[in-house]
Amino acid sequence: MSQTNITHWGNLVEAIAQQIEQARGQVRQAVNNAMVQSYWEIGRLIVEEEQQGESRAAYGKQQLQQLSRQLTERLGKGFDVTNLRNMRAFYQAYPIRDALRLELSWTHYRTLLRLENAAARDWYLHETIHHSWSARALERQISTLYYERLLASKEKHPVEQEAEAQTQPLAESAKDYLRDPYILDFLNLQDKSYQESELEQAIISNLQGFLLELGKGFAFVERQQRIRFDDEDFYIDLVFYNFKLKCFLLVDLKLGKLKHQDIGQMDTYVRLYDEQRKGEDDNPTIGLVLCSEKSEAVVKYSVLSDQKQLFAAKYLPYLPTEEELKQELEREREHAVKQLTLQAQQEAEHE
DSSP states (O other): OOHHHHHHHHHHHHHHHHHHHHHHHHHHHHHHHHHHHHHHHHHHHHHHHHHHSSOHHHIIIIIHHHHHHHHHHHHOSSOSHHHHHHHHHHHHHSOOGGGOOTTSOHHHHHHHHTOOOHHHHHHHHHHHHHHTOOHHHHHHHHHTTHHHHHHHOSOHHHHHHHHHHHHGGGOOOHHHHHHOHHHHHHTTOOOGGGSOOHHHHHHHHHHHHHHHTTOSSEEEEEEEEEEEETTEEEEEEEEEEETTTTEEEEEEEEESOOOHHHHHHHHHHHHHHHHHTOOTTSOOOEEEEEEEOSSOEEEEEEOOGGGHHHIIIIIGGGSOOHHHHHHHHHHHHHHHHHHHHHHHHHHHHHO
């Protein structure tokens, strides 16, 4: 191919890429605008309904739950009581529809609503627009008390430089946008395919089969199950129920080295599951953290401190040992890598 043809081809690729990127940006903005305005309108409808009722407290406890249940049955996820309350608070914080800033996403607004200080909320809103902060960047600035530190500092410039440096790596990518559970809920899309890498997906699929084939009472519940706490979403890779132990088993897979926070995260999952999902007749939930490194796998059971005696006395006979799981995880990783490599080779041959 001549230099002229190469240049022409490069220009064609660039022109097509720009067209697609522009179209994707328009779709993203359209979804964002529709979502923000719809949730504001839902908030308005809820507030007006409350004002007609005899008791706002009674409405919040009873009718909001009924509304959540009926909307979920009809429209899918995204209408739990917490999110409906957020919509109500959204309207109350920004009661003038024409004043909504559609540059911000629903995730931006949810983050801003956690601020009780109206002046701080307004300041962060305008700074987010001015600096084009992603929702993650806004979260970072609030968590580091940027507004408060700026007010308290005589020298503003060093604080602003630090904030700018912290924000730079937090730009939101298209992939991050598609993984936003609120976007997926609004569009009524399944979110599971966005939550796993190909290697994770392959390993988890094989481990799911391994646990079910043990013959020790495991029943599969759900994959990538979402639980929510304080407006934050957590995803559990695999959830099982063991009929012999009468308890849930939560499995979380990490690709890479086991970190201290991984165990802490599983402890959080276990605690939340006991609070939100465990039945009165169920035994305490247990967690299982799997870390699949290239050289060595690490497996740890996670139980809350007050349940360790129960775990040792009753649970262990029905659970695979950490060593058995470690060996299986190493086998499954090797098998998954071979599968994906073969798949990649076959795709390359067809191109």
